[in-house]
Amino acid sequence: MKLRFQQFMFLTLFAVSFVNINIVSKVEASILSESDGDNIATGFIPDEWRVLPEEEALKGEKYFPNKTLSLSRDKSLPKLGRHYDHILSINETVVSGLKTEQHGMHLSNLRLDLGVSASGMLGIVAASGQPFVEMYWRRCGGGVPKNTNLAKNAMSEYFDESEYSDKSENSYRSEEERNLVPSENTLRINKDMSSSELDAQVEPVVKMAIASGKIRNSQQLRKNIRQVVKLFHSSVSTLDSPESEKYQWWPATFRLDFEIEASGTIVLIPVKVAVGGKMRFRVEWVRLQKNTMPKDNGMMVAAMNKISTNDHTSINPHLLSFVKSVSSALDTLPETATTSSSTTSSTSRTNSEKKEFKLDRISVGVGFSVTGKVFLAKLKAGATGYLYFKKGKVKSSAKYKDNTEHMSDELWIQADGDPATVKFAKGRDVLVEHDLVLSNGVPVDEKSLMKSGSSDKAIVRTYYKVPLDRFRSGLLRAESISRFFTNRSQGSCGRWELYDVRPGFKASLTGTLAVVDLTSSASIQFFYKR
Amino acid sequence: MTLLLFKKPASLLLFLLIVAIFTGCHPTPGNIPLMGVDSKGGEVVEYLPKRIPYSKVHKVIDNMNSYTLAEVSKAAVRNPHWRLEKLHLGITLEGKAGFLNLGVSGNSYLCLIFKRG
Numbered sequence: 001m002k003l004r005f006q007q008f009m010f011l012t013l014f015a016v017s018f019v020n021i022n023i024v025s026k027v028e029a030s031i032l033s034e035s036d037g038d039n040i041a042t043g044f045i046p047d048e049w050r051v052l053p054e055e056e057a058l059k060g061e062k063y064f065p066n067k068t069l070s071l072s073r074d075k076s077l078p079k080l081g082r083h084y085d086h087i088l089s090i091n092e093t094v095v096s097g098l099k100t101e102q103h104g105m106h107l108s109n110l111r112l113d114l115g116v117s118a119s120g121m122l123g124i125v126a127a128s129g130q131p132f133v134e135m136y137w138r139r140c141g142g143g144v145p146k147n148t149n150l151a152k153n154a155m156s157e158y159f160d161e162s163e164y165s166d167k168s169e170n171s172y173r174s175e176e177e178r179n180l181v182p183s184e185n186t187l188r189i190n191k192d193m194s195s196s197e198l199d200a201q202v203e204p205v206v207k208m209a210i211a212s213g214k215i216r217n218s219q220q221l222r223k224n225i226r227q228v229v230k231l232f233h234s235s236v237s238t239l240d241s242p243e244s245e246k247y248q249w250w251p252a253t254f255r256l257d258f259e260i261e262a263s264g265t266i267v268l269i270p271v272k273v274a275v276g277g278k279m280r281f282r283v284e285w286v287r288l289q290k291n292t293m294p295k296d297n298g299m300m301v302a303a304m305n306k307i308s309t310n311d312h313t314s315i316n317p318h319l320l321s322f323v324k325s326v327s328s329a330l331d332t333l334p335e336t337a338t339t340s341s342s343t344t345s346s347t348s349r350t351n352s353e354k355k356e357f358k359l360d361r362i363s364v365g366v367g368f369s370v371t372g373k374v375f376l377a378k379l380k381a382g383a384t385g386y387l388y389f390k391k392g393k394v395k396s397s398a399k400y401k402d403n404t405e406h407m408s409d410e411l412w413i414q415a416d417g418d419p420a421t422v423k424f425a426k427g428r429d430v431l432v433e434h435d436l437v438l439s440n441g442v443p444v445d446e447k448s449l450m451k452s453g454s455s456d457k458a459i460v461r462t463y464y465k466v467p468l469d470r471f472r473s474g475l476l477r478a479e480s481i482s483r484f485f486t487n488r489s490q491g492s493c494g495r496w497e498l499y500d501v502r503p504g505f506k507a508s509l510t511g512t513l514a515v516v517d518l519t520s521s522a523s524i525q526f527f528y529k530r
Numbered sequence: 531m532t533l534l535l536f537k538k539p540a541s542l543l544l545f546l547l548i549v550a551i552f553t554g555c556h557p558t559p560g561n562i563p564l565m566g567v568d569s570k571g572g573e574v575v576e577y578l579p580k581r582i583p584y585s586k587v588h589k590v591i592d593n594m595n596s597y598t599l600a601e602v603s604k605a606a607v608r609n610p611h612w613r614l615e616k617l618h619l620g621i622t623l624e625g626k627a628g629f630l631n632l633g634v635s636g637n638s639y640l641c642l643i644f645k646r647g
Binding site for chain 1: 563576587591596600
């Protein structure tokens with residue numbers, strides 16, 4: 001009898017513990033419920049999404065054709081989706097308990113980076129590395145603090161709100177984005193600025209540099225920055241052409257980053273490099289839609305024709321051609337791409353809570369070769385700047401005089417130049433070109449290098465000419481992949497809501513795009529916003 | 531004592547199994563992979579922490595925020611020409627022990643963006 005009682009108690013305890021484990025597993029979305037055997041981490045990005053054709057071909061394995069994805073066919077996707085949901089769920093758990101106001105500051109936004117490891121695992125980037133998706137949360141209700149006027153006044157010191165008061169879809173950028181970028185060392189210029197206005201823009205940066213105590217020659221610094229800004233202003237002025245109005249996606253911002261040396265010298269640096277002890281400043285050309293739009297179509301056509309026939313400096317036609325090619329390729333993105341449908345929703349959301357993500361902007365890494373090429377570049381290694389494209393309605397039905405010399409059906413892409421990759425490209429009729437530069441960016445030719453005996457210091461850069469149609473297919477493919485994630489990121493939480501999702505993609509010399517992993521660099525980034 | 535209670539080995543085994551379930555094999559809420567590029571060797575590091583108490587992580591972050599903002603406020607008092615408007619605070623997560631410390635933005639598990647007001 002005694003033994004039976006003990007057995008009964010043990011069985012009861014066992015049953016209770018078993019039920020408890022099941023409940024905890026469900027409530028906490030335990031990874032154990034998704035695991036296969038001893039492989040606990042189940043969130044793997046499919047190879048077809050993340051491996052470039054040339055990488056796969058060099059391994060001697062299968063080659064992925066450039067095709068639009070069928071998301072439902074891949075058996076690993078449901079697991080990946082649950083894994084992604086799990087990460088979001090964990091993050092909600094963490095951030096929902098955070099104090100939002102301390103010491104006169106309020107917690108405004110949160111960022112979480114998700115990366116893809118060498119094995120294709122999707123996880124949280126907890127050390128350095130290129131994230132695949134950057135995700136931003138804000139307080140529900142816009143994250144506006146109690147003291148709204150104070151925050152607004154603080155920002156107005158750096159931004160002329162009247163310039164950006166256009167809150168329509170064509171506005172320069174959202175308030176959140178504007179608040180996220182550093183402003184003290186950013187020079188924002190547009191085509192209408194006079195020489196004196198440009199000089200005035202430079203002064204805060206010069207003062208900032210002098211205040212640091214690191215500058216030996218402030219006069220030289222002032223002269224150099226003014227020169228850089230004026231050169232930039234004249235070089236990108238053609239981007240303000242009304243000609244680009246015929247594309248749905250138009251260039252809204254072009255950004256370059258510079259570094260200031262103690263001698264007052266200005267050095268152009270690749271974007272997104274780690275911030276060290278050196279001083280940096282940023283120059284941004286912004287297109288202010290309302291200022292650049294002539295009041296009537298006749299004026300617009302006249303302005304466009306003037307630009308078309310104008311003789312600009314050598315960089316301008318190449319840059320304009322690049323922008324037009326990318327704009328026309330982006331225009332092939334379907335209308336549905338700008339509005340993510342919620343066919344695959346997060347399990348914890350109800351229909352009433354769902355808000356759709358919209359493809360708001362697309363950033364493209366831009367590089368300039370020593371021979372004047374403008375190419376699609378990797379954002380960390382080799383890019384000179386960012387071009388931001390925004391989507392807007394076609395402004396006018398006016399018939400422009402199209403300038404075919406400023407339009408190309410091909411696009412230069414910078415990629416690895418090892419012999420195997422070059423052979424792979426030539427096997428697909430992709431034109432390949434190289435140039436040589438020294439580590440400081442100065443162009444050199446092979447003969448002078450051989451004479452000086454310093455050939456080991458030269459860097460070979462390789463460019464591939466990709467048909468625009470292939471690039472268009474790559475964009476469609478990247479958008480399909482992005483949509484997989486944005487569709488699962490619907491809804492809002494009690495205190496925080498995910499409002500900005502930015503997946504990044506690396507470019508293949510075949511024109512296709514693939515998910516960026518921790519060690520590679522993105523060439524294109526999509527900005528999805530609610 | 532245990533042997534007295536459990537006259538049959540099967541009962542003892544059952545008891546031990548229950549203890550094991552409650553102590554060691556209990557599913558934790560936060561088994562998600564953390565990853566990054568090792569700054570020394572440039573190698574990709576990926577690991578799967580098993581015991582991060584994510585439901586309590588916010589308390590650690592709050593303490594860290596409080597300390598950092600207090601220190602920053604002191605620094606601001608010492609430099610009256612500067613006015614702190616925005617602060618990016620990176621939180622680094624050490625997976626194995628669930629340990630948190632400060633990092634830099636872009637090199638962190640979670641980036642917190644504070645604004646004045």
